[in-house]
Amino acid sequence: MRVKKIEPKDEEKKVKVCAYIRVSTLHDKQLGSLDNQRLYYENKIRNNPDYEYCGIYCDTGVSGSKENRKGLQSMMADARAGKIDLILTKSISRFARSTRIVLKYVRELQQLGVAIEFEEQQLNSSTANGEVMLTIMASFAEEERKNISENTKWSMRKKFKQGVVLLDTNRFMGYVKDKDGKLVVQKEEAEVIKLIYKRYLEGTSAYRIAKELNALEIPTDNDYEWSGQRIIRIISNEKYKGDCLLQKKFVSEYKGKLQPNRGEIEQYYIRNDHEAIASKEDWEKAQILRASRKRKTYPFSGILHCPYCEATLIRHKKWKEKYDWVCATYLTNGKSVCKGIKVPESALEGMEFTENIVVGEIDNHGEKSYSFTSQKDYKRTKPQDESSGILPSVNKQRRAAVKLYKSSDLL
16 A cells, blocks of 8 residues: 655745835825825735735835935835835835935845835836836936926026015014915014014123023023024024015035025025014114124134033133133023033143144142043043933013013113
8 A cells, every 4th residue: 555645735925015105295185195005005915815914114205315214214124124025116206216216225125035016117126127127217207306396496486586485484483474475473472583683782692692581481483492593593584674585595406405505596685575573774783783793713713612511612701801711502501501611711822723622621629720632532421411401491471571672671
């Protein structure tokens, strides 16, 4: 009698499948599209008996020309960990709008044994002609992105020439945008702006004004603390006198990053666009005063740094003709934020530095001396106490500013 041994069949492994979806804006219409795509792919994967559902990776409000997308990078990390066999996506342009980015990740995924299926183009990266067709299609997607970008820029510049103001923010200190996109004065915040101009024209420094506002617990428009730089931005912003300078910044074709416009492209100045908070006379006086106050450049400006918070040290008049170099954080926010360091200018006589330096303080039986360490080699040994290093953010009523502004004894 013959006996035939029958080997048990290995259960066929399912293909580990995920989907990648992306929308470039946070508009309701596109967010609705995102939800529809998510539901579509989840049903498609779960209803296929050969597939094992591995999730949906998505990115919202991010351009396809960028690599540092949270959803994309999370998916790539899981692919490298062997958690994915196949990626489904709507189209090449949804995956990326740069030929370089498409090919970079497709090639890496191929080496990992992971395929991508682009539904709209009916392309699968695992096929023989997949990469050739992918290169061609990705080039079209990149060119389409450039055309859309150029058309958008052309449309915006045409509106600028017609005197139409387009702002990329819904509000900033003192103003909000109405339904038509026009700037409207926010009365309580406007009183804070008036106070800032009043104090500045009285001769108070930007750092001192910031310190006063923080002491009064007057909030900013984004709950960050006041700083000298923020005060200067308000003083120099033409919008507070009712005008608008358009295209202060632009996206560089070369770097692909937003940068200040220093004459590279046209700018447009719109006069009397909206209600002013500061009078034109006060605004112009503030600019003259600011120009006369512009900090002189001293040998150690921007070079010396605090050992506790690593902020720069600022030349600060002690008395008569005596000067100290003092931590900028300490000057602005006080010792509750940084204990600070004061270095007498006399202790720096004859010194020259060619790189950023952290100044340490040494106490030798009551006599102070100073150490100088390259910032790149410096490791903070006494980090700031986070529990006590930040002033409590208390949303006090802005009427404190109004009261201060109307008072005759200003601080």
